[in-house]
Each structure stands twice: as C-alpha cells, then as structure tokens.
Amino acid sequence: xxxxxxxxxxxxxxxxxxxxxxxxxxxxxxxxxxxxxxxxxxxxxxxxxxxxxxxxxxxxxxxxxxxxxxxxxxxxxxxxxxxxxxxxxxxxxxxxxxxxxxxxxxxxxxxxxxxxxxxxxxxxxxxxxxxxxxxxxxxxxxxxxxxxxxxxxxxxxxxxxxxxxxxxxxxxxxxxxxxxxxxxxxxxxxxxxxxxxxxxxxxxxxxxxxxxxxxxxxxxxxxxxxxxxxxxxxxxxxxxxxxxxxxxxxxxxxxxxxxxxxxxxxxxxxxxxxxxxxxx
Numbered sequence: 001x002x003x004x005x006x007x008x009x010x011x012x013x014x015x016x017x018x019x020x021x022x023x024x025x026x027x028x029x030x031x032x033x034x035x036x037x038x039x040x041x042x043x044x045x046x047x048x049x050x051x052x053x054x055x056x057x058x059x060x061x062x063x064x065x066x067x068x069x070x071x072x073x074x075x076x077x078x079x080x081x082x083x084x085x086x087x088x089x090x091x092x093x094x095x096x097x098x099x100x101x102x103x104x105x106x107x108x109x110x111x112x113x114x115x116x117x118x119x120x121x122x123x124x125x126x127x128x129x130x131x132x133x134x135x136x137x138x139x140x141x142x143x144x145x146x147x148x149x150x151x152x153x154x155x156x157x158x159x160x161x162x163x164x165x166x167x168x169x170x171x172x173x174x175x176x177x178x179x180x181x182x183x184x185x186x187x188x189x190x191x192x193x194x195x196x197x198x199x200x201x202x203x204x205x206x207x208x209x210x211x212x213x214x215x216x217x218x219x220x221x222x223x224x225x226x227x228x229x230x231x232x233x234x235x236x237x238x239x240x241x242x243x244x245x246x247x248x249x250x251x252x253x254x255x256x257x258x259x260x261x262x263x264x265x266x267x268x269x270x271x272x273x274x275x276x277x278x279x280x
Contacts, residue, residue, distance in 0.1 A: 007026070009028070009029060011264055012124040013260075027065045032063065046265075059266075064096040075109075078108060085114065085144065086100045087127050088116060091115045112140065119156070122156060124258075153280060160189055186208040188208050224280045225280070226278065228256075230273070232258075233265055233270040
C-alpha cells in the first residue's frame with residue numbers, strides 16, 4: 001500500500017482519533033484581530049479567541065491558508081509519503097480548496113484535493129471515513145470517489161449566534177440582518193451544495209430548534225443515518241441538553257457534541273448551535 005498523508009484545515013475539529021493519527025495534518029486558517037495576525041490552533045487557541053472576541057471593539061476576520069503555506073506543507077510531506085489526500089471546507093465559503101489545488105500543481109507529490117462542501121465536524125468525519133476506507137483496502141481512487149459522493153449527502157442546519165457577525169463577515173446581506181434584528185426572527189441557516197441559505201425563518205430559538213429536529217425526523221424516515229453531530233459555540237449547557245434529547249429520541253444512533261472551530265466562530269458567533277448528519 002502507498003503511504004498516504006491526510007490533510008485538512010483548522011475549520012475541522014480534530015477529535016482524539018484524528019489528533020493522535022500519525023498521518024493526519026491540519027493547515028491553519030489565518031485569524032486577524034485588528035492589526036494582529038494569528039494562526040488558528042497554532043498561535044491562537046479556541047479559548048484565547050473567545051477571550052479576545054469579548055474584549056475587541058473590532059470584529060475579527062479570517063483568511064484562507066496561502067498557496068505558499070500549502071506548498072511548504074506538501075513538500076515536507078513528500079519526504080515521507082507517496083500521495084496526499086487533502087480534504088477542506090466548502091469552496092463556496094473559502095478559497096482554501098483553490099489554494100490546495102494550486103499548490104498541488106506545483107509540488108512533485110500527487111495531491112488530490114476534495115471539496116467537502118461542509119464545515120466543522122462533518123469535515124472531520126469525512127477525513128475519518130477516508131482513512132477507514134483506505135485502511136480497509138480501498139484504492140485511493142475509490143476513497144476519493146466515495147468522499148465526493150459523501151459531500152452531497154450531508155445536511156447541516158444551524159442557528160447563528162450573531163447575525164451581526166455573520167453580516168460583518170459578508171455572509172449575510174444587510175436586509176436579512178435588519179429583518180432578523182427588527183422582527184426578532186431566527187433564521188435557520190442550511191448549508192446546501194456547500195452554500196449558505198436560509199431554510200426557514202421562525203420567531204423563537206425554541207421553535208427553530210424544534211423545526212431542525214423535524215428536518216432530522218424526515219431524514220431519518222427516508223434514509224440511513226449512522227451518526228448525529230451537534231455543533232456549538234460557548235453555549236455548552238444548551239448543546240448538552242440537545243445531545244441528551246437526541247440520544248433519547250434516537251437511541252441506536254451515536255450523538256455527540258463538537259465545538260465550532262475558531263474560523264467558523266468568527267463568522268457565526270459564540271452562541272451558534274446546529275445539528276448535522278449524513279444521509280446514506
């Protein structure tokens with residue numbers, strides 16, 4: 001078997017399995033607080049980010065890893081690996097996929113860049129799935145084909161913790177923000193085909209979460225769901241309650257909570273919460 005390096009970016013949450021895997025690498029997103037530049041997960045931890053966010057009068061910004069950063073990483077990996085499979089957040093939300101592809105054209109080692117069309121732990125789950133398939137004897141072509149198919153099978157619904165931050169980051173128009181703030185509407189944001197869209201608008205957060213669980217029930221009735229992911233910011237208690245609720249409703253499906261990465265929290269806000277799953 002070829003020795004494959006698995007690369008993702010810091011918008012993915014690396015759980016214990018991925019953190020301890022010797023062939024998994026994460027390239028950091030860049031986070032800016034005013035004039036200061038930080039590397040997500042390297043020079044800026046999630047805890048430090050939330051501390052700075054509370055104290056900063058200016059909202060932070062993010063930037064994708066540069067082509068040069070990818071080239072540097074890929075050249076280093078070429079010393080000990082035969083091939084790289086690089087899986088990144090949706091190309092509609094960041095230019096990270098493009099940076100990886102450009103770097104892959106420059107380096108000597110074969111690089112296969114996969115657009116996950118997702119964010120956060122669903123991205124992590126795709127990396128884990130790829131590793132599992134390859135270790136089970138699938139070829140790299142079969143693994144990449146499966147990952148591309150899987151990218152179209154993820155449903156993600158979230159309640160944004162801060163419409164203001166989402167607006168400032170350029171992900172929401174001024175009209176949408178105004179409606180949300182004036183009418184106290186809670187838009188349910190869906191990531192579909194890698195793009196952000198408003199799935200529905202409801203009046204309260206309780207009703208919005210109930211609606212998302214209705215979406216889940218519909219998906220459960222028509223497809224196979226092997227795992228549920230609850231995504232959250234600093235609202236740990238709310239996330240825990242949602243995890244327990246889903247475990248009670250779906251006792252045969254693993255349900256776990258995962259924190260949003262720094263780069264995602266920059267745009268979504270600290271109290272963001274959501275549910276996601278793959279329909280298989």
